[in-house]
Amino acid sequence: MIGDLRFRNSGIIGKALIVIFLILMIGYSILVLFPLFNMIISSFKTTREIFKAPYALPEIWKFSNYMEVWNKGGFGGYFFNSIIITSLSIAVVLLFGSMAAFGIARYRYRLSNLVYLIFLAGIMLPLKAAIIPLFLLIRGIGLMNTRLALMLIFTAMSMPATVFILAGFMRTIPGSLEDAARIDGSNDLGIYWRIIMPLTTPSIALVTIYNAVPIWNDFFFPLVFIQSDKLKPLPLGMSVFFGQYQISWHLLFASLSVAILPMLILYLFMSKYFIRGMTAGAIK
Amino acid sequence: MKNQVNKTFWILFFILPGLLIVTIFIIAPLFMSMFNSMYSWVSIDRDRWVGFENFVKIFTKYPYQDRFFNAIGNNVQWFMTTMFVQNTIGLLFGYLLFKRIYGSEIFQRVFFIPVLFSVVAVGFLWGLYLNPNMGVVNRLLNDMGLGQWAMAWLGDEKLATPSIIAVNIWRWVGFPTLVFYAGFNSVPMETVEAAYIDGVGEWRLFWKIMFPLIMPAVTIITVLTLIGSLNVFEQVYTMAGLDGGPFYSTDTLGTLFYRTAFGGIDTGLPEIGIGSAIGVVIYVLTFGISAFSIVALRKREVEL
Structure with a gap:
């Protein structure tokens, strides 16, 4: 049996290497955790205190920083926009994406490979490079400065990988289940909705995370399509805020915490799902 | 029927x-x-057919040529640094997790934390930390007696791009780590154990057997790094500004493309024709090089 890396199975060089590797890994862990810790404590301080004692805990925990960011800084609205935009885009992607995956994976026809290739090409084409035609298109159909424009773009951005992952999974479901349902008089829609979809649920969870994280974090498309402040999602709102409050570092740190902490808390409870979901596109 | x-x-x-x-x-x-990209444009209206003139401009005419090659140079630096630093660390960490080094369960979870954060939040956060006078990085260096290492990280033309790349590696290194980790886990153990029993040392075992067997993961990480490096935008936008300052030293195809398409602070008016040409170049590079590396690396993949 090939051994795990443990002190007792290794010689002197092996032991030294293990120590060096552990130092590297602990070093990176500190590099990850310290900035987050520092961000959180700084978000409860005053700007003066941040400069005077950057590593110390706040003298008085100023929760009011968060109130200020949330209300006056407009983060309440940004947060709401991000939730609306992300959840609706995901809902549409899951519906249409799973349908398309079903149409590709569960039927035999001559053009099915071509259809699959079109979706696949979408994975490799960088959508940012298409921003000029997209801008002209969205402007042409009168959707500039609407949340709907973002939802359409995000739906398109997520569709190819969704189809790719779900079709890959649906192909592995045995055909006998489908035949049995057909004999019982189920039509194709019934087979999709009552037989295949329930079996696909675990993959749906992965695909949801795979798409929701980049949509929630996206900055580029809101930057191009949204001008009015009350429609901006979090990352864009944050860049506005950073422009306005340059010297109020306590508020800047509080705003960063508002953007980062929800994701971090979700991750603490569902880290396995997040890891599997985010790497779903890269692992077969 | x-x-x-x-x-x-x-x-x-x-x-x-x-x-x-x-x-x-x-x-x-x-x-x-x-x-x-084949037309000249007046503001956002298509004007007349000019063939490849826009491409000729970005490749040969001042100031387009200078900005374009400067930006591409930085994208190349992004790709090379990310490949050699981030993905090498990822490969090492992934293997160590696979070998269940002490604390691997915890490391795995910690490493992946920054991957979930938005590039914008990470960029702004490190922008504050790297601030030359008030940032915590220089402060730490001073407090540790390493004051001569305190630098204007984002203000120095030579340092700015490496600093931004370093921040991006900080955010992203958990991703290749976990992809390689999954790759190692899918290697059939019988093959490896057979070689191990034959007395192949750990070093050779890794390079001769494990590494070739995770070629699919190497391919996908290479392609993703390539696509990522060609599409850098938010990182530069948040830490150096849309102009890729100081003096364009951090400019990339992404920021140049955006300024050209929508009118930057310096150029004023949008130049849709030129912008489209740059967009096409980004397309061709991304698609072309990805396809090429997939084919090239496929050849090295071993059948399991």
Whole structure:
């Protein structure tokens, strides 16, 4: 049996290497955790205190920083926009994406490979490079400065990988289940909705995370399509805020915490799902 | 016959909505970019057919040429540094996790934390930390007696791009780590154990057996790094500004493209024709090099 890396199975060089590797890994862990810790404590301080004692805990925990960011800084609205935009885009992607995956994976026809290739090409084409035609298109159909424009773009951005992952999974479901349902008089829609979809649920969870994280974090498309402040999602709102409050570092740190902490808390409870979901596109 | 019609109806019913969305918002814009790049533009109105003139401009005419090659140079630096630093660390960490080094369960979870954060939040956060006078990085260096290492990280032309790349590596290194980790876990253990029993040392075992067997993961990480490096935008936007300052030293194709398309602070007016040409270059590079590396690396993949 090939051994795990443990002190007792290794010689002197092996032991030294293990120590060096552990130092590297602990070093990176500190590099990850310290900035987050520092961000959180700084978000409860005053700007003066941040400069005077950057590593110390706040003298008085100023929760009011968060109130200020949330209300006056407009983060309440940004947060709401991000939730609306992300959840609706995901809902549409899951519906249409799973349908398309079903149409590709569960039927035999001559053009099915071509259809699959079109979706696949979408994975490799960088959508940012298409921003000029997209801008002209969205402007042409009168959707500039609407949340709907973002939802359409995000739906398109997520569709190819969704189809790719779900079709890959649906192909592995045995055909006998489908035949049995057909004999019982189920039509194709019934087979999709009552037989295949329930079996696909675990993959749906992965695909949801795979798409929701980049949509929630996206900055580029809101930057191009949204001008009015009350429609901006979090990352864009944050860049506005950073422009306005340059010297109020306590508020800047509080705003960063508002953007980062929800994701971090979700991750603490569902880290396995997040890891599997985010790497779903890269692992077969 | 009726059955055939029926089947066609259902196939269309299922694939049409998704296919339409992808065609309208991804495939069509690709062709529109090529089409637009062949025209001269007056503001946002198409003017007249100019053939490849826009491309000739970005490759040979001042100031387009200077900005373009400067930006591409930085994208190359992004790709090389990320490949050699981030993905090498990822490969090492992934292997150590696979070998269940002490604390591997915890390391795995910690490493992946920054991957979830938005590039914008990470950029702004490190922008504050790297601030030359008030940032915590220089402060720490001073407090540790390493004051001579305190630098204007984002203000120095030579340091700015490496600093931004370092921040991006900080955010992203958990991703290749976990992908390689999954790759190692899918290697059939019988093969490895056979070699191990034959007395192959750990070092050779890794390079001769494990590494070739995770080639699919190496391919996907290379391609993703490439796509990521060619599409850098938010990182530079948040830490150096849209102009890729100081003095364009952090400019990339992404920021240059954006300024050209929508009118930057310096150029003023949008130049859609030139912008489209840069967009097409980004397309060709991304698609071309990805396809090339997939083919090249496929050859090195071993059948399991």
